Amino acid sequence: MSVERAAAERTKRPYGRSRRDLAEAAIREIERRGFAATTVEDIAAAAGYSPRTFFRQFSSKEDVVFFDLPDILSRLEALLDAPPKSAWRAVSAILMDNCERWESEGQELAQHRTALIHREPALYVRFLEVCQEWEEVIARIFAAERRQDPATDLPSRVLAGSVVAACRVALRVWVAEPTVSLAGHMRAGLDVIEPRRRR
Numbered sequence: 001m002s003v004e005r006a007a008a009e010r011t012k013r014p015y016g017r018s019r020r021d022l023a024e025a026a027i028r029e030i031e032r033r034g035f036a037a038t039t040v041e042d043i044a045a046a047a048g049y050s051p052r053t054f055f056r057q058f059s060s061k062e063d064v065v066f067f068d069l070p071d072i073l074s075r076l077e078a079l080l081d082a083p084p085k086s087a088w089r090a091v092s093a094i095l096m097d098n099c100e101r102w103e104s105e106g107q108e109l110a111q112h113r114t115a116l117i118h119r120e121p122a123l124y125v126r127f128l129e130v131c132q133e134w135e136e137v138i139a140r141i142f143a144a145e146r147r148q149d150p151a152t153d154l155p156s157r158v159l160a161g162s163v164v165a166a167c168r169v170a171l172r173v174w175v176a177e178p179t180v181s182l183a184g185h186m187r188a189g190l191d192v193i194e195p196r197r198r199r
Helices: 003-012 017-033 040-047 051-057 061-065 069-081 087-104 107-119 121-146 154-176 182-197
Strands: none
Touching (some): 017 040, 017 061, 017 107, 061 107, 061 121, 069 087, 069 121, 087 107, 107 121, 154 182
């Protein structure tokens, strides 16, 4: 594709599309080359963008694979500003929606992404960092409902850790058992936690 045609194609893309384009290219390139051997330049070229565009969207090569997860964190943080009637239901709904969206735009790509996260150590480390960010915010949401200090409220922190663990386990099990949807695995995980939460 010529430089002129590539530039014309980019002007037609919807706003925000570059994040997904870069993520899809990254997944393909990392699968083909391996994480260490794949450069930002490789990813940008494969997606039809410049490295400058890449770094306007992402701060690191790891973050491109998690292109949509900052949106989930923002939705969770919004619950701190507008406390819901039920923290459990609100948090569960956001995480279930994330599972549905994870595979909604192409199950094959979603499964490749999930497998890469668990196979590539650098990506798995970043994934655990994302999980820790979610856990901290969710603990604050649960503690706010209980009117407790999130730093010391053990029930809120245990429940938050359990919910995020359900996300992690659902993703891992989905790689091994893709005939059940990711949302189905997530719901099964939440169902394990739900009776114990009410005790």
